[in-house]
Amino acid sequence: MQHPIRIVSTKKLSEKQKQQLLSADFSVFEDDFINVQSKDFKIENESDCLIFTSKNAVESVLRNKKIVHLKTKKCFCVGENTRLLLIENDFEVLAHAEYAAELASIICNQYPKISFTFFCGNMRRNFLPDALRLARVKLEEIEVYETILTSHKIDFKPDGILFFSPSGVQSYLQENKIENENCFCIGNTTSEALREITPNRIIANQPTIESVVIRCIEHYKK
Numbered sequence: 001m002q003h004p005i006r007i008v009s010t011k012k013l014s015e016k017q018k019q020q021l022l023s024a025d026f027s028v029f030e031d032d033f034i035n036v037q038s039k040d041f042k043i044e045n046e047s048d049c050l051i052f053t054s055k056n057a058v059e060s061v062l063r064n065k066k067i068v069h070l071k072t073k074k075c076f077c078v079g080e081n082t083r084l085l086l087i088e089n090d091f092e093v094l095a096h097a098e099y100a101a102e103l104a105s106i107i108c109n110q111y112p113k114i115s116f117t118f119f120c121g122n123m124r125r126n127f128l129p130d131a132l133r134l135a136r137v138k139l140e141e142i143e144v145y146e147t148i149l150t151s152h153k154i155d156f157k158p159d160g161i162l163f164f165s166p167s168g169v170q171s172y173l174q175e176n177k178i179e180n181e182n183c184f185c186i187g188n189t190t191s192e193a194l195r196e197i198t199p200n201r202i203i204a205n206q207p208t209i210e211s212v213v214i215r216c217i218e219h220y221k222k
Helices: 015-023 055-061 080-088 100-110 127-134 166-175 188-192 209-221
Strands: 005-009 026-030 034-038 049-052 074-078 092-097 116-121 139-149 160-163 182-185 201-203
Touching: 015 026, 015 209, 026 209, 034 055, 034 166, 049 055, 055 080, 055 116, 055 139, 074 080, 074 100, 080 092, 092 100, 100 127, 116 127, 127 139, 139 166, 160 166, 160 209, 166 188, 182 188, 182 209, 188 201, 201 209
Parallel strands: 005 026, 005 160, 049 074, 049 116, 074 092, 116 139, 160 182, 182 201
Antiparallel strands: 034 139
8 A cells, every 4th residue: 555645844834734735645744943042132333224034033123122213214125924024013114025136136236325234043144145245235234043953853754845944954954864855945045955965856836835835735746
């Protein structure tokens, strides 16, 4: 008898997301392969605008004692969920993009004379700050959260693995190998982290957890 499709999710899913996979007759192992801890931080210099590339950064900044003042500044961000969280908390979002490279392009082309504070994590990608500095955009970086790798040993061979960040890929590979499993990725940056590991990379149609789940189901049901 053929075993059900075995899926590993490197992030705990919502009940609804998990149910979608179970309803497709998949077996599902899920756990958080990364944990995020907010950090205390000081803002030394005043910038015109703020940059956020993740919800984790927004959540950490919301705890800062200067939050009322920070809300007077316009924001630039990566990701729809980050944008929605900023708007829910009374920030004005001037521009947003799905990827850091797109946001860097918007800032360098349209706002090169503005100064920015970039709230980031300890494992942030280099692309955005490098692109801004190359274009001589004034930038201050403040580390406001820490990503902690929390790998888990998988004691069966999965058919598919769901990845949601490059650090999730890094964490998974600490304890596990990837051979011919299909890797379903939330976006290009996550897929890029697997480029030298496997050719079996499938990118979700949109950079959301739901889209990764749907892409996985579609792949096996086609």
